[in-house]
Every structure is written in C-alpha cells, then in structure tokens.
Amino acid sequence: MGARSGAPRGSEPASxxxxxxxxxxxxxxxxxxxxxPRGPADVVNGLSYTVGPGETVAVVGESGSGKSVSVLALLGxxxxxxxxxxxxxxxxxxxxxTMKPERLRQVRGPGAGMVFQDPMTSLNPVxxxxxxxxxxxxxxxxxxxxxxxxxxxxxxxxxxxxxxxxALDRYPHELSGGMRQRVVIAIALSNSxxxxxxxxxxxxxxxxxxxxxxxxxxxxxxxxxxxxxxxxHDLGVVAGIADRVLVMYGGRCxxxxxxxxxxxxxxxxxxxGLLGALPDLARPAVDGVVPDLATVPGTPPAPxxxxxxxxxxxxxxxRGDARCEHEQPPLVQIQGLDRxxxxxxxxxxxxxxxxxxxxxxxxxASGTGSTALGGDR
Amino acid sequence: MSxxxxxxxxxxxxxxxxxxxxxxxxxxxxxxxxDGVDLDILRGETLGLVGESxxxxxxxxxxxxxxxxSTGGSVHFAGTDVTxxxxxxxRELRRRAGMVFQDPFASLDPxxxxxxxxSEPLEVHGLRSGRRERAARVGELLELVGLDPAVAGxxxxxxxxxxxxxxGIARALAxxxxxxxxxxxxxxxxxxxxxQVLNLLRRLQKQLGLTLLFISHDLSAVRHISDRIxxxxxxxxxxxxxxxxxxxxxxxxxxxxxxxxxPLPHPALERERKRIVLRGDVPSPSAVPSGCRxxxxxxxxxxxxxxxxxxxxxxGAAGQQAACHLHGVVGTPVERTPEGVTAEP
Ligand SMILES: Nc1ncnc2c1ncn2[C@@H]1O[C@H](COP(=O)(O)OP(=O)(O)OP(=O)(O)O)[C@@H](O)[C@H]1O
Ligand code: SF4
Ligand SMILES: [Mg+2]
Numbered sequence: 200m201g202a203r204s205g206a207p208r209g210s211e212p213a214s215x216x217x218x219x220x221x222x223x224x225x226x227x228x229x230x231x232x233x234x235x236p237r238g239p240a241d242v243v244n245g246l247s248y249t250v251g252p253g254e255t256v257a258v259v260g261e262s263g264s265g266k267s268v269s270v271l272a273l274l275g276x277x278x279x280x281x282x283x284x285x286x287x288x289x290x291x292x293x294x295x296x297t298m299k300p301e302r303l304r305q306v307r308g309p310g311a312g313m314v315f316q317d318p319m320t321s322l323n324p325v326x327x328x329x330x331x332x333x334x335x336x337x338x339x340x341x342x343x344x345x346x347x348x349x350x351x352x353x354x355x356x357x358x359x360x361x362x363x364x365x366a367l368d369r370y371p372h373e374l375s376g377g378m379r380q381r382v383v384i385a386i387a388l389s390n391s392x393x394x395x396x397x398x399x400x401x402x403x404x405x406x407x408x409x410x411x412x413x414x415x416x417x418x419x420x421x422x423x424x425x426x427x428x429x430x431x432h433d434l435g436v437v438a439g440i441a442d443r444v445l446v447m448y449g450g451r452c453x454x455x456x457x458x459x460x461x462x463x464x465x466x467x468x469x470x471x472g473l474l475g476a477l478p479d480l481a482r483p484a485v486d487g488v489v490p491d492l493a494t495v496p497g498t499p500p501a502p503x504x505x506x507x508x509x510x511x512x513x514x515x516x517x518r519g520d521a522r523c524e525h526e527q528p529p530l531v532q533i534q535g536l537d538r539x540x541x542x543x544x545x546x547x548x549x550x551x552x553x554x555x556x557x558x559x560x561x562x563x564a565s566g567t568g569s570t571a572l573g574g575d576r
Numbered sequence: 577m578s579x580x581x582x583x584x585x586x587x588x589x590x591x592x593x594x595x596x597x598x599x600x601x602x603x604x605x606x607x608x609x610x611d612g613v614d615l616d617i618l619r620g621e622t623l624g625l626v627g628e629s630x631x632x633x634x635x636x637x638x639x640x641x642x643x644x645x646s647t648g649g650s651v652h653f654a655g656t657d658v659t660x661x662x663x664x665x666x667r668e669l670r671r672r673a674g675m676v677f678q679d680p681f682a683s684l685d686p687x688x689x690x691x692x693x694x695s696e697p698l699e700v701h702g703l704r705s706g707r708r709e710r711a712a713r714v715g716e717l718l719e720l721v722g723l724d725p726a727v728a729g730x731x732x733x734x735x736x737x738x739x740x741x742x743x744g745i746a747r748a749l750a751x752x753x754x755x756x757x758x759x760x761x762x763x764x765x766x767x768x769x770x771x772q773v774l775n776l777l778r779r780l781q782k783q784l785g786l787t788l789l790f791i792s793h794d795l796s797a798v799r800h801i802s803d804r805i806x807x808x809x810x811x812x813x814x815x816x817x818x819x820x821x822x823x824x825x826x827x828x829x830x831x832x833x834x835x836x837x838x839p840l841p842h843p844a845l846e847r848e849r850k851r852i853v854l855r856g857d858v859p860s861p862s863a864v865p866s867g868c869r870x871x872x873x874x875x876x877x878x879x880x881x882x883x884x885x886x887x888x889x890x891x892g893a894a895g896q897q898a899a900c901h902l903h904g905v906v907g908t909p910v911e912r913t914p915e916g917v918t919a920e921p
Contacts, residue, residue, distance in 0.1 A: 489800055
C-alpha cells in the first residue's frame, strides 16, 4: 500500500465529519429480523453510523455477527419474504429503506457499488467482461455503445488489468481470482458511486494480491472522494485502510471509534479478546519463547438465541457487574480519561458495563498482550 | 541422514499431465505442482509451510503422506524409504503419519457419531481390541483435545466449527502418530476460535512430542506456531530457516514481498510501512519460467536469473537458506547448470 495519499486517516480529523460536509451515508438504528426455520433471528440490532466522503469505515466481527446482512439490508438485497428491516439509511439525502424498489435499483448503480468476497457472485460467467461493464454503464446513463466500450476499457486500465482492450473480450473464467476481483471493482466503480461497499472483498485473495487490491481502492477513493464501507474479519486489513472502525458482535455494535482508538486502546472486552487472540508478526518471541495466544472461550452466539443482557456476557472474562446478565449496556462515549478521546477528538464508544474507569489504573490492561482471557479450553 | 530427521524429502516431484493450453510452450503438457523439493523435517519440530494459493503446499503435504503418488524423488520416514511402499509398510505409515484437514465440516462423516469417527483408526490399526477398551481410548483422546468425553455419542452437526476441528485432531491422534500434517487447519475458523486451536496444537505438540508440518497461507499464524518456516513458490522451496529469522529478516525477494504484504493490526505501523507490491500474477505451474522461477515478478532480477535455477544456499542467520542468486551464483543441481556461468551479483 506504501504511499497513502488523499483519504483521511485515523490520526487526523475525519474531514467529512468535522468540516461539516454532508455525509454520504447516514444509518440510524438499523434493525434486521430474519425469519428462519428455528424462529425469528435478530441479526442486526440497532446500528447507527455515518460515512463521509472519502472516508473508510470498517465493520469488523466474526461470522454470524451481522456484518453482511447489515449492508445487504441497506441496499434492499434481502428477500422481503424473510427479512424485516427497520430504521433509517439516508444515502445522499434519500432514505434507502423507504424507497420504492424501482428507485432503489436506479440509485444502486450511481449511488452505491458493491464488491463481494467471491467475484463470481457479481459476474455472469457466460458474458464477456466487456459486455458486463458496458451494460452497467449504459443502464445508468445515456451513452452510446462505442462510448461505453471505450469507457469500459479505460476502467479496466484504471483497475490495473494488463491489456484492458483485450480483456473486454475475455470471459470471467479466463482470468485469475485477483483479476476477476479487479473487474468487479471496475463494474462497481463504473458509475462513480458516492459509496463503495466491500464485503470481505480481499478475503479469498493471497496477501500479495490483497495488497494490490487495497492499494487500488485507496487510490481510486482518494481521486474520487468515494465513501467506503469495508466489511472484514481481518483486523490487520482494518489497521491499514480504516479511518473509523465499528466492532459488531451478536448483531450489535459493541465498540466504535477511530482506528487508532479501537485497535490501540480497545475498551470492550470482546475487542480486547479479538486483538489478543491474533497471532501478531509484529510481536515476536520474548527470549525465544512465543507466548500462547489469549483466547476468548466458547463461540459466538446464534442470532436465533441471543443472550439477555450484554450479548457478550457468556464469554466475557471480566463480567462481574450485576447488570451484565440482565441489562443491555448502551453504546456510550467512554468517559473520564483524556486518553480515551483519540487525538482526533472523535468519539470512542463502547457498549459494556465493565470499562467505566474509576481511576487511571481502574482499567483492565489494554487488549494486546492480555492473557487474562483463559487457556485453550 | 542425521538421526533427528524424521521426514526427509529429496528431489520430490509431483507432475500432473495437462491437456491443451500452451502447446508451443516449453514444458507443455505437464503441471509441475511440486517440482524438485528437498526438505528435512526434524523430529519434534513444527515446520510451517507458506506460499500463495496454488504453489503446491497441499500437493507436497499429500505426497509426503503418500495420499497421492509422486512422479520423482524420494520420501524417507524415520529412516525408511516410503516413496513406494505398499501393504504393511503403507499401513504403518498411515498410522504413524496423519492429516488434519482444513474443513472440519467436510472431513467428518455426518452420519457417524464422534465416538465412531475417533475410534475408526483404532479398529483399522487394531490398536485396542475390545469395544470397552476402544471407548475408553476415545474418551482419553477427546479429553486430550479439550472436549468433554460425554459428547462421544453426538453427531458432527451438533458441534461448532472449532469443536469439529478438535474432533478431527482427536481422530488424527488416535493411531499415536509421530507426525501430523495440518493443511489449512485453522483457515475456516473464526479468529477467536483459531487462537484456541493454535494453542491446542502447540500444547499437543509439546505434550506428545509430535512433529508437525503446519501448512497455511496465514503467515502470522505460521510465524506464531512454527519453529522453522519453509516458503514455497511454484512447486519449490525457495527459503527455509528458523521462524524468527525467516519471519523478521527474510533473504529471498519473494519472502520479503510476501511478508511485507501481511497486514498488521497496528494502525500507526501500517501507515509507515512500505509494501513491496509484486508485479502481475504467479505464472502457471504448467509454464514454470526458466532460470529462477520468481524472475518474472522479482524486483531484483539480474543476468543469471534468466538461465540459472538457483539452489537453496546459506543466507542470513544460522540455519537459514534461500534460493536466490543475490547470495552468490553457486551450485545449482548439476544437470540443470549451464556450463561456465560466471555472473557477478
Ligand atoms: N489432481 C490434480 N490434477 C491436476 N492438477 C492438480 C491436481 N492437484 C493439484 N493440482 C494443481 O497443482 C498446483 C498446486 O496445487 P496445491 O493444491 O498443492 O496448491 P496449494 O499451495 O495447496 O494452494 P492453496 O493455498 O490454494 O491450498 C495447482 O496449480 C493445482 O491446480
Ligand atoms: S535469483 Fe534473481 S530473480 Fe530469483 S529471486 Fe534472486 S534476484 Fe530475484
Ligand atoms: Mg492447499
């Protein structure tokens, strides 16, 4: 990724927010309930966040935490038969959740582009790359076929495909995984959307290719001021790309803040647990001994069977407050200590009964390196 | 062969025939999944094997365990040539060398209880005679991997991914093996569960004196669990050495690029870090470049790289080796070395 120009980074104020520019996307109290054979599942439970122009918001969490569903719901991509979506999601002034389906389809291309983990979910295997790009470009603008084709070739060049003109006539299966993902990005960007949603977009790729794709998205974002929602389970990727981070667990946001605050000064026991569980290349052996990883015991809860009280309490190593098992902690600004307001002055919030510091030392040690989370059992 | 070498691989090749594609290219018709691997795995060590998708990691692991046939070279296990043993010799190898697979969902039979799954190797190898002895052993094995022996009667779908992986490990341990190949054993698990399984493997390795070949594309996990790391590129080991040396001071340009691309969970560090972004894609293993197989993407490529295939040679720390002419153009396998190559780095 090397040079990172343009997009605001964690340690600087997220310009979109502080400079008063209108956010690209404003999500308020998003809730999604899915009908499942095992009964209703509350997959997303009250998510609120904004994405400014040129800003990258990372949504992290383990499988089943509701990350993907939360963005599919925004774009009306969940079947209405099984999904009940409530809340507000305002994209450039219009609420996506109350929009008519036709309008939503119109808005989707120029408003929001999507890149999924498997490029083949977005590509049609029997159509050439060129045809798919041209269709996307012409669906949202009055462009001649020739103009669309030359724009398609330009886009493929921009995303770094060698021989972009020739690539127009290739079929998806003739390309490598990394090349396919570049094509998907080209399609997602073909209408210069204000918002790009990347859902585990680099998870299936090798790290070297992942680095190329991240580089690409960062450069395009810097050029165009695109707001990005980056969904991933990989905290390393988050550290490299995000301005702000939202940690999801059991369909709730349990912590959010600037990337520096959340990764360097995690407040929620779950965030601390996740960071401690990560093998870390930058934290090598001490006297030749690599310490065991801290682990979070147990597994994430099923959305059909969320615990009462704090969603994390059954796995929480520091639970102890009388409220943990009965009362859901609200997502609130972490109070009391200056160092918990990031250098940016942007809020750092957590939903836990256990981190309200009484004194400077009243805080449990920061997540990295903590071994308080139990052994391998 | 030194006595502390448990698995010794020499010149191992696994070539697959391929149809069509690139008829005019040199080496057409052959996919070189494993293409001349020399590797010693020491008794009691965890050797990590990393490399990009398709570089041949799984094929190498499978060939070492004789799950697939090799087309050249040899594999010695505990001093015995097992390259083409059959019958009793192969059964003994199956008992002493096992596999933990990536997908705990796919590798367990959904219709069999945990007890049936774990005790099968006991029956196959005739390790416990009576049913009661086998049940007792199954209980021990489940405890060993951190599961409650009371779950023996349950079916795989009643378990989480991490628990299923523990069942897979218990099954692999049933024959009291010396050697386990773990092929992407944590790849489909959540981060918090990955840590549990990594810790478990480390504990078992120490407790039972196991030798592990830990195959993964996750360099951070490999660095964490391994004593030594081997890096594979297009069917060949291109660097090997102590985990600390390979992990923090790699000597082969490919390893350097690979490591620099691993994202680290430290925002400040990530902002400073320089990435070596490699050009292009990995070439197809059915069209391996001449000379150094990394030369089409290597930022340092120079004259000898086009023609001379670099052999592993000492580079960097003690015990570290890299296959790269930057460390001097020396001893490539005799039949591959063009005569009279003189090149100054
Ligand atoms: N039975 C087979 N027939 C033909 N080609 C094969 C066969 N098995 C593997 N290959 C090819 O051999 C090469 C090496 O594959 P292998 O699965 O060993 O790679 P890998 O390093 O394990 O990759 P990954 O990280 O994706 O698991 C690939 O090009 C693969 O397509
Ligand atoms: S031998 Fe040459 S091409 Fe290969 S890694 Fe070394 S410098 Fe690069
Ligand atoms: Mg593999």
